Amino acid sequence: MSNADQSTDVSEGSSGDEYAVSVPEGRGRDRDADGAASTIIESRDLSVWYNDNQALQSVSMEIPEKRVTAMVGPSGCGKSTYLRSINRMNDLIDAARVEGEMLFNGKNVYDDDVDPVALRRRIGMVFQQPNPFPKSIYDNVAYGLRLQDRTENLDEKVEEALRKAALWDEVKDQLDESGLDLSGGQQQRLCIARAIAVDPEVVLMDEPASALDPVATSKIEDLIDEMAEEYTVVIVTHNMQQAARISDKTAVFLTGGELVEFDDTEKVFENPENDRVEDYITGKFG
Amino acid sequence: MSNADQSTDVSEGSSGDEYAVSVPEGRGRDRDADGAASTIIESRDLSVWYNDNQALQSVSMEIPEKRVTAMVGPSGCGKSTYLRSINRMNDLIDAARVEGEMLFNGKNVYDDDVDPVALRRRIGMVFQQPNPFPKSIYDNVAYGLRLQDRTENLDEKVEEALRKAALWDEVKDQLDESGLDLSGGQQQRLCIARAIAVDPEVVLMDEPASALDPVATSKIEDLIDEMAEEYTVVIVTHNMQQAARISDKTAVFLTGGELVEFDDTEKVFENPENDRVEDYITGKFG
């Protein structure tokens, strides 16, 4: 009943931010201190339709390199759609149609000469449900490397990716066993290892912890924190606390596919410019 | 954005019941005034299992005749299970097992000599999704009467039921058209007409308005109000306001299948005895 306990303080509440999410001290700061990072992904007036139904409305935003950028917003507001339009996963949906620009290292990924497959090799992705292949742990991690024919030193690369995903110690004796035999949290870390094994520049994560228990979630959060040393991480989450804990920048989408606020995480959670954002963050709807 | 607007007053809130649901003036009173109604349905230590999973825990409660009794509670708490055990619809689920008693007019409906089919002819039922038969409107309403071979004056009885369900004026010229061609709200009223055509003593309703838009919902609520003149209505709802608006008595179930509070609606919403009920009603979880 921790749920109920937690919320009882509302009745005694006095100020407007009982619900407000506190941003952990020191988070973001150490990286933000060295000035603004350069932009790796930038969308300009990006709109996405599914058939006649608009899921994103002219979204413009700049995602900084080697930072964690969180996207929050109520269900159906288009967070996943935005994420998937970065590495053109929306191409796989017949109904989807994109307008506007999505720049990756300054190049519009929707240009005709861009190969989405090559794009995705540089932008990794982790999904909501852990989805390891029904292959051995080793083969899961090696999958992307083999796709790209980068099979020299395979063993080392697999080990390195598993270490980075904080999974090596747990699985090093069972690399030949099926990835499906791992626990949910381990599976998700395996998926992360799989994604980073090919050394992508960006890792996109769509609610990577929402199917996991609290312990596994906290491991993943720690991992994301570490990943930002080397990679640009863009993460969709439903959990405000999580966004506050792990991200440097936060984008808030609202129903209809509008980006209503995008700023440093601290700023968004503590002093949002938009009232609707404040309402949303304090849990008044959504 | 009425949703957002509505909840902004939380931040200015001062007392513990910003969220509390107000019970409309005069509701319940006019009927309660003439003293306690007699009990038509009574459960005694009713427990229900689905296989090894207990869905109701020793629920005892008395449902008054010709009143509206609402059941509320979080998802999965056993409301539907309780409702369906009144007219033994749970018999149709192989996994379900019932212990304890469910008295209807003093007779335990789980006695061996009770024929569930005969029982259901006296206790009508309306479901969450409007589910008219793929027959004409007329045949939908006449269905129960025909089952019981009560076909004298069929036309009149159909008309009467449709009138009671506040649908007659809208459909009187299209009685031969398929029930499926009606709008959602009309379909649900057709289902109510179908249920009351056979003159049941009790009408059970499982979230009858949750699939409908606000206008249709309010029509159904008005209808339930009128129905209580003649029938005993037991209604399951997720919507606190709705329960407060239309019911005389309210039963609150909590997760695990426990009945934690059962009293006059006014009492339950304004001054609940149980803290968890208060938390639930004020929307703090669930």
Added chain:
Amino acid sequence: TSNTGTETDGGLSGDINISGSSTVFPLAVAMREDFTAEEMHPNVDISVNSTGSGGGFTNYFCTGDTDFNNASRPIKGVEEGQCSDNDVTPVELKVATDALTVVVNNDADWFGEEGKECLTVEQLAEVWSAEDKPTTWSDVNSDWPDEEIQLYGPTDASGTFDYFIEEVIGEEGSHRTDYQSTEQDNQIINGVANSEYAIGYMGFAYYSENTDRVTALGIDNGDGCVKPTLDTASSGEYQPLSRPLFTYPAQSALAEEHVAEFARFWLENSTSESIVADEVGYVPNTEDERDEMLDRLDSAIEAASE
């Protein structure tokens, strides 16, 4: 049992495809059996298709698909034309003599007393002619039962059918079509055996295997009633329905040793009482006939291998 042991060495090998007459079919199958026996040529694969003489010529043999075509009548001019269009040269070899047999049900008692059942050629023609098709037996002879005639016979692709038209109905007349027609002559026997008012006709071999199931009618060609037997057929008494049976190898196929060898084997055994008469049920060739045919074969083989 011939296929599980070790391979016999020796013997010829290769495929032979045979099409044509259903009348000759049992004879061809018997020859195949003996030729491919363990101690002979087990590696020669012979397939036999019962298509009717005409069906075999026009659809299989003259298009070059088969090596032999059996026939219960001599090849027709048009067929020879078709063959030569495709560079197929048929070599006519007489292999036996048949008594085309008309059969009725064992319970049919109106054809005469037991053992002497008989029909005149005119009556036979009346039954089968398309002119004024009798529907009941009483239409043929008012003394006979007023029951519907059930007819079973070969299809129009068969030599038997052609021969029957020629000898019984007459060139100018035509054969009725409302009968059970089949290239599987056993179906005729079965049909007649199962139906009291049925009549059918086919090669003698099929009758000789079923003498207890159906009754063969004697045929009265004006000189009294003659029952079909091997004797009456070989003596020529059984008129007009005794006839020669042929097989036609394609001359070019005879260039292959196994084909030539099979043709020779067949001819050499065409005088065999035990195979041709006892096992199959036709009148064997006389030794003279055999020698004549062997000469013809040899010269064809010679021509083929040039």
Added chain:
Amino acid sequence: MSGSYDGFGRVSRRIGKLFRGVLFASTLAGILTLAVLLVYVANDAFQPLTADPGWHLVFLLTLVVPTLATGWLSYRRSYGTLATGLLGIVMPGIAALYAGGLAALFIDVIPTLVWLSFVIALAIPAGVIVALRRTDRSVPFLAELSAVLGVTVGSLLVVPGLVQGLPTVPADWMVLVLTLGLPEAFLLGRWIEGRWGRRDGWIAGAAILVGSAVGGVVGMVSGFGAVPGVALTLFALVPTGLYAAIVVRERPDRRIGLLLPAVIVVGMVAGELLVGALGFAGPESWVDWSFLTSTTQSGDPRSVGIYSGIVGTILLMFVVAAIAVPAGVGAAVYLEEYAPNTRFTRIIDVNISNLAGVPSVVYGLLGLGLFVRYGGQPTGTLLVGGATLALLVFPIVIISAREAIRAVPDSARQASYGMGATRWQTVKNVVLPRAFPGILTGTILALSRAIGETAPLLVIGAAQVFGVPDSWTSTIGAMPLQLYVWASTYASPAFYTTVLAAGIVVLLTAMLSMNSIAIYVRNHYEQR
């Protein structure tokens, strides 16, 4: 009203009960009719009543009673135990059936030397592929493809001739030990190594190899035949032993189930010895060794056999599978993984479901016109028959493969595409492996449909008396065709109730064994 119980009454269920009874009877009507017909067929085929009563008594005592008792005991322990035992009977039975078919192929159709030469010829390009994979990765695809194709073609052109020209060649059964036993030993050894460890893997591999050689020698010495000896060892004894080993090691709780097959084998042997000793005559079954192995065709029911039909059917199935499976799966992959949602795709869609409903005799006409009349092929050959039947099952394969592919969860595809896999890489690495069991099931069911088809073969001009084919262009027969010929050409009551009944038993056994394999594969993988 209030509080008083006035009775709810009862609603009459009489009509309902009657109705239910009628429905149930109707459900059973078709099944029972078939069952009765099959009992008649079995009676005609096996003639159980012609055996001495003593024979029945002996087998009742040695076989039936102990089997029932053991079965009941296993069932009492658990259903799984009984199932383990039943599988232990059915699996070796079916395996022996197919091993027999395989042996027949090597004895009659494929000369072992030719087989050996082709295995060697194909092993060379396979080695090249492996080598290419291992070494320098920078070979462009087209270069690699042409290299592999070139080596394959070259090797196929040169090597068979060389091998067949060798002065000394190994005996038939040795060739089988080399070409089939060695790979099987290697694969199963690897598999067992993964399961139970390195040592067991080696032991198993060696045992398989030695066992197959022993099987050959025993077969030769006993007169059973060396080739059947090897085939039976490799494809019936080894799987059976492996099955028993797995049960013993991994399912100790079900170990007792293995008693059932043991009791049956012992009971059969004991019964056979006893009736021999006591001089009781067995039934004059029409399904006997000579029926299964004789190629004789004549009007005498006692002398004919179905051997040519069996071999023809096996060969036809190879041709059908070789054509229809790649094409059908390919079409399914296109429709599920590649096809844009266009009008053309929808046309293909509708077209396939309609193709599945085209009468088989029309497919026969298609084969006749396409291959014989315009393709210039001779009538009734293995190639034409196989290709015609392949066209017939093509839509069935597509439909079942599509279902299997559709069942692959989308998350698996997403994961692959998200890693930067191309479509083909995703299909190859993710979609096809996961859809494989479903595709296999569908394929087997499609083949078991093809096994029973007669009309298309008749239409393309199959012969009525046929032998064992030995080349692509040999005229072909098949089991159902053989039945048709017996039922028409040799039609006499004697055939209908003797060899035809026996033929039905053989054909149905082949079909049902295929279906049961399909059902087993389906259930086995559905559980995962």
Added chain:
Amino acid sequence: MSGDGATDGLTRRTQNSSRELLAKAFFFGCAALSVATTLSIIGLLVYEAAKFFTISAPLLGIDGPTATLTEFFTGSEWGLQGPNLGVMPLVAVTLMVTIGSGLIAIPLGVATALYLSEYASERARSYLKPALEILAGVPSIIYGIFAVAYITPVLDTLFGVDGLFNVASACIVVGIMILPMVASVSEDAMQAVPDDLRQAGYGMGATKYDVSTGIVVPAAASGIFSSFILALSRAIGETMAVTLAGGSLARSFDPTSLASYLSLFDPDSYLEPGMTMTAAMIQLLTGDVTGGGLAYRSLFAVGLVLFVITLGMNVLSDVIARRYQEDYQ
């Protein structure tokens, strides 16, 4: 960081690599093969049949005998000697088999579907469904032998049939053969009826009988109906069983007279032999086919009629089935 060259690799066209194109081309080719199959069926049947008819044959360089469309579609006799080229006698017997087998398969099939969908326990279903699949899987040649060897003798003792062949035994075995198709397609339709509707019925105090007959069957009607059409189309195309059981007697049938249509419903006429379209094709093939001759060409004309009928029925059943799938999503 994002200096020059950072976007180079993005334009590598992995999608159009020769490996991808080859794979795609192969898969497309396989799919196209299914269309090619249909087109060749239609093309071949039409082309060869055109050589059969008087109006089109000369255009295709045929100078042998031909048949006029009138002869073919209104002639009352089938037989290739002389002017008897009417296909209707064959169609009529085909129709008899369809009617007769439908009379067996439709009631039994719907009852089976209803039992499996509404009454049978999970366990009973798991035994009955495979058993029904076996009914459908037994090859038609075996059904043909059953008909001749076991069913005709029974019919003979019951009703007395003349000879070995009769349409009734063909109807019985074909009925058994198509029964599983009626049952499984109907059952699918019944399973697609939302459970909501059953609940509504039970909630009104309906018994299982009331729900099954009054709610499930009407709601699944279009699906059930489409199963009939599909199964009957299967019966029409059925070959070996009707060839063995029905015999090869071309009946005479005058398509211009009402009486001949009535005779299709005369029980006695079912005890006599009759040749269906498919049986006629087999008969032509096992003998009569004269390469390129009238018989050969007539074979394709009959095949075309058969194909058009079955295709039409398949399309119809598809359309109906789609309709009901739209009803309940």
